[in-house]
Structures are given as structure tokens and as C-alpha cells.
Amino acid sequence: MMSVKFKGNAVKLSGKELQVGQNAPEVGLVNKDLQIxxxxxxxxxxxxxxxxxxxxxxxxxxxxxxxxxxxATLPNANVYVVSMDLPFAQGRFCATEGIGNLSTLSDFRKKEFGLNYGVLLADGPLEGVLTRAVFVVDPKGKVVYREVCEEITNEPDYQAPLKAIQ
Known part of the structure; x- marks a missing residue:
């Protein structure tokens, strides 16, 4: 079982650990309009x-x-933000922040994304939410980039996922 750190303390992840080169599982998530x-x-x-x-x-x-x-600069990509936040909160966040170039999606119903991508926190203070990660999936459905942040409170690499699609 893979683990990450939250404020320096190890926490376990549950689900299947997805690697570069594997097919990205198709999962249904809920958008701000409660559509799948x-x-x-x-x-x-x-x-x-x-x-x-x-x-x-x-x-x-x-x-x-x-x-x-x-x-905004990636016409050949769909950009998503996935969290366990309720769709209403995600919609409010985007409206408040003026975010319109990406889609917020919630995994709150079945935790299907977290389990299929291996990013669901299995213990610790944030148990039941998703850890911080970035995946890039190519047009044919293969994972071409993966970063699961070692420390949940740290930002991911912003350049490497963009390089993976250029």
C-alpha cells in the first residue's frame, strides 16, 4: 500500500496504484450541475x-x-479538478475565483476515482478525501504523466504535466 505524508506524518492511500503507461480507467464524476x-x-x-x-x-x-x-493556453486538452468537495461548493469556488477554463468534478458519491487511481486517503486526519496528485492522460487513454505529491501540503510540479502534452 502506497503512502504519502500529511504535515510530516505518513498516511496510507487505498485503491489501485496507477502508473505511467497504464490505461486510465474511465470513471463517472459529478459536475456542479449534478450531471455525470x-x-x-x-x-x-x-x-x-x-x-x-x-x-x-x-x-x-x-x-x-x-x-x-x-x-486557457491548451486547446488540445481538457483540464479537470477532482476533489471530494460537494458540487455546490466547487461551483461557488469557481464563481468566486473567476475560474472558467477547467471543470470541477466531485468524487463524493462512490469514491470511484480515488479507488481506481489509488489516491484515496485510507487513514490520518484527512481519511476519506483525495490526496494531492496530477495525472495526464493522452487522447488514446494512456497515462503519460503521474505525480502523487509526497507531502500533501506541498504544491505539485506545474511544468512537467504541460511538457507531457506538448
Whole structure:
């Protein structure tokens, strides 16, 4: 079982650890209008899947704003932010922050994303939410980039996922 750190303390992740070169599982997540959106799998475009514990924290908000800026320059990619936040909170966050270039999606119903991508926190103070990670899936559905942040409170690399699609 893989683990990451939260404020220096080890916490376990549950689910299948997804690696570069593997097929990205297609999962259904809930958007701000309570509609199911499928991500992963072959979508014919690149997918940048930005995973955060909660949009209500400073680091998650910064990460989402930075990927929103980058998304505006990527016509060949769909950019998503996935968290366990309820769709209403995700919609409010985007409205407040003026975020319109990416889609917020919630894994709150079945934790299907967290389990299929191996990023669901299995213990610790944040048990039940997603750890901080970034996946890039190519148009054919293969994972071409993966970063699971070793320390949940640290921002991910912003350049490497963009390089993976250029």
C-alpha cells in the first residue's frame, strides 16, 4: 500500500496504484450541475486531472488557479479538478475565483476515482478525501504523466504535466 505524508506524518492511500503507461480507467464524476461527467479512458484529447483534498484550503486554491491559467493556453486538452468537495461548493469556488477554463468534478458519491487511481486517503486526519496528485492522460487513454505529491501540503510540479502534452 502506497503512502504519502500529511504535515510530516505518513498516511496510507487505498485503491489501485496507477502508473505511467497504464490505461486510465474511465470513471463517472459529478459536475456542479449534478450531471455525470466521464473522465479517463480515450477521450480524443489530452486530459489533465488535477486532484486536490479540498478547494477550501489555500494550497488547493493556488493549484486550481494555476491550472486554470494554463488551461486557457491548451486547446488540445481538457483540464479537470477532482476533489471530494460537494458540487455546490466547487461551483461557488469557481464563481468566486473567476475560474472558467477547467471543470470541477466531485468524487463524493462512490469514491470511484480515488479507488481506481489509488489516491484515496485510507487513514490520518484527512481519511476519506483525495490526496494531492496530477495525472495526464493522452487522447488514446494512456497515462503519460503521474505525480502523487509526497507531502500533501506541498504544491505539485506545474511544468512537467504541460511538457507531457506538448
Amino acid at each position: 461527467v466521464k473522465i479517463g479512458g480515450a477521450q480524443g484529447k489530452y486530459q489533465i486531472i488535477n486532484v486536490v483534498p479540498s478547494l477550501d484550503t489555500g494550497v488547493c486554491a493556488v493549484q486550481t488557479r494555476k491550472f486554470n491559467e494554463k488551461a
